[in-house]
Amino acid sequence: MTTAVQPTEPVLRPPAPGAARPAPGPAADEGLARRLKALACTAPLHDLDSRKVNLAGEYSSYAMAEVGLSAIDLVTLNMDFDTGADRDIVLARMLPRVAVQNPARTTTEHERVARWVLESLINVGSVDRGFRAVYGTFGSDGSYVRRDYDFKLIEEVPGPDGGVYLRTTDEAVNVLVGALDTDVTSAQIAAEVKLEVLINRGRLADAQLAAEQARYRTVQYAETLRRALDATRRNVRAVDWMQAVPDLIDEALGHIADRYRHENAILTNIRKARDEAEDPEHKRRAAELVDIVKDCIRRHTQLQTRLLEAGPLFRAEQDRQAFAAPSARSGIDLYGQLLAPLLELPVSQATRPTDAFFARGTGLRTPVSVRMTDLVDLLLTPPVEREHLGAELPDPDLVATPDDSRFSxxxxxxxxxxxxxxxxxxxxxxxxxxxxxxxxxxxxxxxxxxxxxxxxxxxxxxxxxxxxxxxxxxxxxxxxxxxxxxxxxxxxxxxxxxxxxxxxxxxxxx
Structure with a gap:
């Protein structure tokens, strides 16, 4: 017995007695939801290849999904703990990967493809710059419930210098490593063990993939701590500093200590494999593995520094937010405090307070940096002849506003x-x-x-x-x-x- 499902119905009636029912229990339902979310996170990458026909030009020879994965990879590896990845650097490093797919095309076209893929993963043009997928779960009574899953792959964040940087989300990192909602600590330990076993067996190609996955998990662990510290700076009450964050810090410090021992041992084995290998390809992969593991050690050192600073940061933010004096400034009455007194003054005396007010009331103006190309264009462009009195202004069509007031x-x-x-x-x-x-x-x-x-x-x-x-x-x-x-x-x-x-x-x- 089957039940007709309308696309707009959020909940369907449970099946009749005797009919086949879905797998019972919350574990089966959670496993189904995790797989559906994993598919949803890859949908924007598949959508790149389906939407490239809308671009003005011939772009069928480009594998947009591969370029999208490269963009996520570059943003993840170039973002730091405090700042994200610079957009220009990411685009510059995407160009060789785009150009190799179609070397006969121009550099301008390669730049357009790279920029289009990056903006598509940011989802430029949408309201919240996020993606949404609809999936279904089964309730305890067997009913089918549709749910919305909102996620982002690459997001724009402000930097400490006032610029805009790029950061990958947990969903994007899960797309890279082929998992979803995996516990960071257990995944990192499994990746390290797998890496050590592969190196001991001489399978350096598989070991390089495992090392890259271990580095992605390290980045994800640092992102979890960074979000908790950022939330503490905004509102210390919004973060559970009684149990959740202290447990996270203790587990992370223990995790880092274990990773240092494993990674130093792995680094020794990789160098031994590199020095003893006779195959040039074997030596090249071993050298790449050395660089990846060194980067993991550097990221763990940076994460350890932030973990040790988390406790003092919490106490400082607690004191600042708890004992900060409220602002005692009152609003300005422009009419009573500025306009009315100025109307009684002569012009020679009125300019001084107005200059002081508008100099501070208009806010700061960012100076424009001069580039050599702009300066050359400005100096070589001939002046445009203009009318002495300017362009003729059109006569406006004035319509009398009807008087709809109740009282005369x-x-x-x-x-x-x-x-x-x-x-x-x-x-x-x-x-x-x-x-x-x-x-x-x-x-x-x-x-x-x-x-x-x-x-x-x-x-x-x-x-x-x-x-x-x-x-x-x-x-x-x-x-x-x-x-x-x-x-x-x-x-x-x-x-x-x-x-x-x-x-x-x-x-x-x-």
Whole structure:
């Protein structure tokens, strides 16, 4: 018995009794999900060959998936603990691998292929620059559930010098080593043991592949620690420093100690195999293995340094984030603190504060670095003749904006006149509404709107802008008795502001 599946249905009904059911248990379901995720991570590489027909030109002779794997490999090996891989360096090292596939083509075309492959793996053009795959799992009741798997292969990250660098993700490293979601420590130990056995047996070609996989796992281990430290710098509470990170540091230090012993022993065996080999190909592979293992030792030394600095970094960040004083700066009122005082000054005196404000308010400007090619083009390009008055500007088509306001200017003047109360004679909102209703049936709505707005008057803004009178409304608990409005019967009045204090403050600002 089969059940028809619609593409838009997220969950299907369980099969009928007696029908064949999927493998029971969470272990079988997890294994299926891991294999499906492994396939999803390779999909962007296969998609490169299917999308190359969309490029303007003949690119069928290029194996884009191979170029994509080379790009992931180069980014992984060129990124450091603190900074990622430089885009220009990665592109420069991709060019020989692209050019060897089609030597008859031009260098410009090779550069375009390399840049297109790298930007495709970054997924330039998408919103979050990531990939998404849909896979299915089986629930405990046998139901089929579709899930989204979001991942990235190469991502752009900011560097400490302000530049943008490239980093490969865990999914990209898993694509390189042919695994997914593997425990880093166990995979590294297995790779080291496998490497040592292959070297002892003289299988240097297989040993080189195992050594490269061991180096990828070392990079992945360092990335796990780097992400934890970066998260600590942003928010120390977001990282589990009670158990998870200390366990990670202890395991990593023990792991590094074991790796040092294994790698030094492996390095001795490789050098022995290199010196005793008579086959030139054997010597070349042994020499390459020496370089790879030396790079592994260098990365382990760097990782050990970061591990020893992790504890002091956590304590320093905890002190900085816990005891940092909150910012006491207040916002700037451009009208009250800058524009209003400047309008009363002569131009000769007003230029000094405006120059100081705009010099600091526009922010920093990055100086442009001059290149020799740009300078030569600029000096050799003849000047373009321009009109004395510039190009003719088109006449704009102006359309009158319709006046869709509910209240007219006459109604606003009447409401403001009604609310122009003496400072020592406040009135109830109910009386103001009754008086407004005698003048105009719509006027009470405008009076009520202005009164409610005066319940929280902007005293500081009015003070800085030099206003001498301010309308206010206070709720004393009396209910409003009105045929059209409900709520509180506010006490509405006018307050006089300190004109002398405002004049003194302006004199001090000048």
């Amino acid at each position: 200017d006459e109604q606003l003047e009447a409401a403001l006149e009604l609310l122009d109360l003496p400072a020592d004679a406040p009135r109830r909102l109910s009386g103001l509404l009754a008086e407004a209703r005698l003048k105009d049936p719509d006027l009470p709505y405008l009076v009520a709107l202005l009164a409610v707005h005066a319940a929280s008057p902007p005293v500081g803004t009015a003070y800085r802008q030099g206003e001498e009178r301010l309308l206010f409304a206070v709720d004393d608990g009396t209910r409003l008795d009105d045929p059209e409005f409900g709520g509180a019967d506010l006490v509405v009045g006018s307050a006089l502001l300190d004109a002398a204090g405002m004049a003194a403050d302006r004199q001090e600002e000048r």
